[in-house]
Amino acid sequence: xxxxxxxxxRKSYADLNVLDGVSFSVExxxxxxxxGPNGTxxxxxxxxxxxxxxxxxxxxxVLGLDPVKDARKVRELIGVQLQQTRLPExxxxxxxLDLYASFYDNPRDWRELLEEWGLADKRDARxxxxxxxQQQRLFIALALxxxxxxxxxxxxxTGLDPQARRTTWELVKRVRAxxxxxVLVSHFMDEVEELCDRVAVFNxxxxxxxxxxAGLVGGEHRMRFTLMAGxxxxxxxxxxxxxxxxxxxxxNRVVVTGRGDFATAVTAHLARHHVLVGDLRIxxxxxxxxxxxxxxxxxx
Amino acid sequence: xxxxxxxxxxxxTREPGALFSLLIPLFILVVFGSSIEPGDTxxxxxxxxxxxxxxxxxxxxxxxxxxxxRGILRRLSATPVRPxxxxxxxxxxxxxxxxxxxxxxxxxxGTVLGATLPTGVPSAVLVFLLGTASMFAIGLLIAALxxxxxxxxxxxxxLYFPMAYLAGLMQPKDQMPAMVARIGEYTPLGAFGQSxxxxxxxxxxxxxxxxxxxxxxxxxxxxAATFFRWE
Numbered sequence: 001x002x003x004x005x006x007x008x009x010r011k012s013y014a015d016l017n018v019l020d021g022v023s024f025s026v027e028x029x030x031x032x033x034x035x036g037p038n039g040t041x042x043x044x045x046x047x048x049x050x051x052x053x054x055x056x057x058x059x060x061x062v063l064g065l066d067p068v069k070d071a072r073k074v075r076e077l078i079g080v081q082l083q084q085t086r087l088p089e090x091x092x093x094x095x096x097l098d099l100y101a102s103f104y105d106n107p108r109d110w111r112e113l114l115e116e117w118g119l120a121d122k123r124d125a126r127x128x129x130x131x132x133x134q135q136q137r138l139f140i141a142l143a144l145x146x147x148x149x150x151x152x153x154x155x156x157x158t159g160l161d162p163q164a165r166r167t168t169w170e171l172v173k174r175v176r177a178x179x180x181x182x183v184l185v186s187h188f189m190d191e192v193e194e195l196c197d198r199v200a201v202f203n204x205x206x207x208x209x210x211x212x213x214a215g216l217v218g219g220e221h222r223m224r225f226t227l228m229a230g231x232x233x234x235x236x237x238x239x240x241x242x243x244x245x246x247x248x249x250x251x252n253r254v255v256v257t258g259r260g261d262f263a264t265a266v267t268a269h270l271a272r273h274h275v276l277v278g279d280l281r282i283x284x285x286x287x288x289x290x291x292x293x294x295x296x297x298x299x300x
Numbered sequence: 301x302x303x304x305x306x307x308x309x310x311x312x313t314r315e316p317g318a319l320f321s322l323l324i325p326l327f328i329l330v331v332f333g334s335s336i337e338p339g340d341t342x343x344x345x346x347x348x349x350x351x352x353x354x355x356x357x358x359x360x361x362x363x364x365x366x367x368x369x370r371g372i373l374r375r376l377s378a379t380p381v382r383p384x385x386x387x388x389x390x391x392x393x394x395x396x397x398x399x400x401x402x403x404x405x406x407x408x409x410g411t412v413l414g415a416t417l418p419t420g421v422p423s424a425v426l427v428f429l430l431g432t433a434s435m436f437a438i439g440l441l442i443a444a445l446x447x448x449x450x451x452x453x454x455x456x457x458x459l460y461f462p463m464a465y466l467a468g469l470m471q472p473k474d475q476m477p478a479m480v481a482r483i484g485e486y487t488p489l490g491a492f493g494q495s496x497x498x499x500x501x502x503x504x505x506x507x508x509x510x511x512x513x514x515x516x517x518x519x520x521x522x523x524a525a526t527f528f529r530w531e
Binding site: 050051052072075076078080082084085086087088090091095098099100102103104105146 | 303304307310311314315366367370371372374375377378379380381
């Protein structure tokens, strides 16, 4: 079942088309990534879905509801972590959770969330005294305190150190494991590759692809090596391997292009035919390459 | 809504600015009160105007602008609760603070300093409400226009001192140029202070000044509502 359906979403500010016909759908129980460089309409899209902004055109359904017309019902069912939001410096961790829990009809027990998110010993600490990672965990806990069906996490790990990012990733997986569908907005390739079941790639206010991270990377990889000596007759037949697309040879330097796990097939073939090679190197495509191919520009 | 009020009230008690709004007018009252003649009708109204002015021009806009700057209003709009609730709660709490500050001043002045308290309680209450409404309206306008909490703080202080001067809170009115004193009477804080003095002197407040206060309250709050942004 589609939890979120966005069709031909349009939004412009002062003649600038921020969203130019965005469509995608999010299935129940997945971590859905919204990926793209800054300023490509990711946050605007998510804010339209959350009902914080009114779209100029197109339609949005969140659990079958319209986020503008059924705003209150939708807000009851979603949890949100916004970019660049803070809390009052003097509010204590438990007060924030207790307060936000009181906004919902059917909230979770915030004491459980305190434990789950490793904030139990920070219960009485003021927001201003928390570290960046602790503040981020509190924001995720606040997004979950209403017992939502869908959680929106926007640029979750920006500003966190690598260790805290890894920890946060594990926590996001845990959110999904608890049955909450997650929409993750990010401009980090590694984050999306690690976490998302499917990804919508944004560029200039449009969705240029929706696929699994592996599907997006997909395509062809290259393997280069130098023939060392001896019998190179074993090179014949390399082209006939099903995973291999092309073999280019110039003197004793060889470039093999292939798909999937072609590298294993190629090295096995060479070993079987006693071909000695050196300087072996595999150029794997990354999500960055996929993005460049999709949009015609590099990511950062 | 109740929990929101409780949490916001707690936050207000942790806010140093709230303590200042209570203590600074009290300090002024006590320092000057010790050297004042009995039957004085100027000092206590002045202290009351300072207290209400501090809450309305300084504390209220700083708090609200900071809430917007920090995205707290926006975060609230993503919950089933409307961010307008927070605004209402804040206005009520700041009003409670202004009343508390004035109550403290009256209590100290009435007992320790033996100052005159007005006999016309209804007119005193009316003047207090209209004066507070006009101060809060200006505070809301500052909150609407200031890009962040610090700017709101700056604008509040910047407005407060000239307004306090024009209102005759910085030096006695009879030592001010007549023209300035006359103009000052029609500024919000000036009309407030002058009406207070009239009540303290045992008379009825001038309808003109009450009208001026009501007009400020109305016009400025409409402007604030027009310019207010949630994010």
